[in-house]
Amino acid sequence: MFAFIISRLLQAIPVLLVVGFIAYAMFAFVGDPVTIMLGQDTTEAQRAALVHQLGLDQPFLVQYAHFMWAALHGQFGISYRLARPVSDLIFERLPATVELSLTAAVLALLVGVPMGVYTAIRRDGLLARAFMIFSLVGVSLPTFLIGILLILVFAVLLGWLPSFGRGEVVRFSHWSTGFLTISGWRSLVLPAITLGLFQMTLIMRLVRAEMLEVLRSDYIKFARARGLPERAINFGHALKNTLVPVITIVGLQIGGLLAFSIVTETVFQWPGIGLLLVQSIGVADIPVMSAYLLLVALLFVGINLIVDLLYYAVDPRLRVDRRALTGTR
Amino acid sequence: MTLLEVDGLTVEFPTRRGLLRALDQVSFSIGAGEVLGVVGESGAGKSLTGAAIIGLLEPPGRIAGGQIRLDGRRIDTPTREQLRPIRGRQIGAIFQDPLTTLNPLYSIGRQLVETIQTHLQLSDRDARARAVRWLEEVGIPAARQRIGAYPHEFSGGMRQRVVIALALCAEPRLLIADEPTTALDVSVQAQIIALLKRLTRDHGTAVMLVTHDMGVIAEAADRVAVMYAGRIAEIGPVRAVVQQPAHPYTQGLMDSIPSLQHRVGRLRQIDGAMPRLTAIPAGCAFSPRCPKVFHRCRVERPDLFDAGDTRAACWLYDA
Ligand SMILES: Nc1ncnc2c1ncn2[C@@H]1O[C@H](COP(=O)(O)OP(=O)(O)OP(=O)(O)O)[C@@H](O)[C@H]1O
Ligand code: SF4
Ligand SMILES: [Mg+2]
Numbered sequence: 001m002f003a004f005i006i007s008r009l010l011q012a013i014p015v016l017l018v019v020g021f022i023a024y025a026m027f028a029f030v031g032d033p034v035t036i037m038l039g040q041d042t043t044e045a046q047r048a049a050l051v052h053q054l055g056l057d058q059p060f061l062v063q064y065a066h067f068m069w070a071a072l073h074g075q076f077g078i079s080y081r082l083a084r085p086v087s088d089l090i091f092e093r094l095p096a097t098v099e100l101s102l103t104a105a106v107l108a109l110l111v112g113v114p115m116g117v118y119t120a121i122r123r124d125g126l127l128a129r130a131f132m133i134f135s136l137v138g139v140s141l142p143t144f145l146i147g148i149l150l151i152l153v154f155a156v157l158l159g160w161l162p163s164f165g166r167g168e169v170v171r172f173s174h175w176s177t178g179f180l181t182i183s184g185w186r187s188l189v190l191p192a193i194t195l196g197l198f199q200m201t202l203i204m205r206l207v208r209a210e211m212l213e214v215l216r217s218d219y220i221k222f223a224r225a226r227g228l229p230e231r232a233i234n235f236g237h238a239l240k241n242t243l244v245p246v247i248t249i250v251g252l253q254i255g256g257l258l259a260f261s262i263v264t265e266t267v268f269q270w271p272g273i274g275l276l277l278v279q280s281i282g283v284a285d286i287p288v289m290s291a292y293l294l295l296v297a298l299l300f301v302g303i304n305l306i307v308d309l310l311y312y313a314v315d316p317r318l319r320v321d322r323r324a325l326t327g328t329r
Numbered sequence: 330m331t332l333l334e335v336d337g338l339t340v341e342f343p344t345r346r347g348l349l350r351a352l353d354q355v356s357f358s359i360g361a362g363e364v365l366g367v368v369g370e371s372g373a374g375k376s377l378t379g380a381a382i383i384g385l386l387e388p389p390g391r392i393a394g395g396q397i398r399l400d401g402r403r404i405d406t407p408t409r410e411q412l413r414p415i416r417g418r419q420i421g422a423i424f425q426d427p428l429t430t431l432n433p434l435y436s437i438g439r440q441l442v443e444t445i446q447t448h449l450q451l452s453d454r455d456a457r458a459r460a461v462r463w464l465e466e467v468g469i470p471a472a473r474q475r476i477g478a479y480p481h482e483f484s485g486g487m488r489q490r491v492v493i494a495l496a497l498c499a500e501p502r503l504l505i506a507d508e509p510t511t512a513l514d515v516s517v518q519a520q521i522i523a524l525l526k527r528l529t530r531d532h533g534t535a536v537m538l539v540t541h542d543m544g545v546i547a548e549a550a551d552r553v554a555v556m557y558a559g560r561i562a563e564i565g566p567v568r569a570v571v572q573q574p575a576h577p578y579t580q581g582l583m584d585s586i587p588s589l590q591h592r593v594g595r596l597r598q599i600d601g602a603m604p605r606l607t608a609i610p611a612g613c614a615f616s617p618r619c620p621k622v623f624h625r626c627r628v629e630r631p632d633l634f635d636a637g638d639t640r641a642a643c644w645l646y647d648a
Pocket of ligand 2: 577614621622623626
């Protein structure tokens, strides 16, 4: 188990190094930070001083090493646009994105999985068909459109919910949370639905397809032939087998949530890192962009590790070391 | 004493091109503790008969006629859920491929205990003890240590032993074994058949044994039913059916089996193929292939007639 985690972490290192390299290459070759930071009318001496200060006069690989070393310590340089440390900007905005993505993910799982199971078991039921039609909408409508439609209906026409921002937040040293105020929750509803809807319907369709497959399998037939209760078959035997393939996809999807959150945060002016990225791209604020890239890579590596661990917990066939213990084959 | 009576069982599948009659007026019975072998070529309806008896026909397949009685009580009418306490407790089932019939994510002990506790009011401890005893009985070495093992940790033959333990652990009175050895190594087939024979004899379990292997039939069955195109062609004591078959189809079948070849001198195949369900001829279903066919065969469908020691669905034996 421990060795398993270590080996996975070791495998992640090259991935992070490569992403770091790309992030740095972008940093080094896209745009000219010196011009951006100093403007047009500066002396040659001022330029040279800044180039030296930013370390841009050193060999490329040395710069890359410096960059990774600094990144390892959470330092990503200074934002060109806001002239503040990028790490500060990111950590200020991280809570907003984490809370939004988390809520959307929980929503997608808590609604998507039961709906998938239901539509698989009651394949021909009226409600199951309604769910399937609804899921088609969720899968096919683009996120920004869903967001705009929700704003139109619930914010503009009905006036029930706010259309932008996070509402009031409560601060705990480095973390600001919207979970503790009513206005925070009210502000969260529409963005979370917008962000979670696609994942939710995708999870639902995936669970349904896998579950139907599993329900046709021999071991389900055999479980029925042994007279096990329908509930034990559906929710014990079938659901657990359904989860094995679903875990991977869901893991990747949750990673995707972060990417999709860029759109959602833009539509709802949600003050998270997605919005920060969009604002930074507009003015080629490279340090912010490369920090974002590294952060996303780190996140995917983390999620992959969690997915692998879940696999390990669910599927005994992966626990190879057991075989040695029981002394078979 | 008759345990299971199947009486005029008819199974149909509604399809786009009309009703498909997959079983047509199938009748037979199995006595308590008796082993009935069921043979017939692929698609004859053997598995379907078994599925109908345990109430697990795959929709849209449905019982369109006839009765199935266990101890005189009808078991063809209740819904799948009403029939549930009978499955596993009264009628057990084993399928062909032991590699796919066990849930890969649960230990064999868990699957056994779950099945036992579904049917018998036993504490966790007693259920576990019973599970170990059954594993020992089906010949799993070091059963107590292996009870927590997962299906993938066993070989095919061992897995089929576990499947047998699962099917018999609530001591059903009838076991439906659908080609229990077909997917196994030749070397372990005989062991599994011997195990099945011993267990069902010890526990007084009746068996409906579906197989393509006449050797297995000769070895294990008391009586044999020969199926053809969804109907029973011939049924009778194993010796009579194997050595003096009455129905022309059974005669052809026996002639085409290598292990019985010495009795006929050379191997013969029946010309032609079994008709598809959409194109079963009027009258006797075997008439297009039958060497002894005569006019009446093409018009009227024969019932089962007494034919020496067996009963055969053939006009040759119309008294
Ligand atoms: N879902 C279905 N729809 C239509 N026809 C079906 C369906 N299931 C089975 N059948 C038909 O029922 C007939 C009997 O099938 P069955 O599985 O009982 O054959 P079998 O005797 O067990 O053959 P095998 O030796 O290959 O196992 C076959 O002709 C098959 O085409
Ligand atoms: S009824 Fe006629 S066709 Fe059918 S098996 Fe007997 S002889 Fe042959
Ligand atoms: Mg079959």
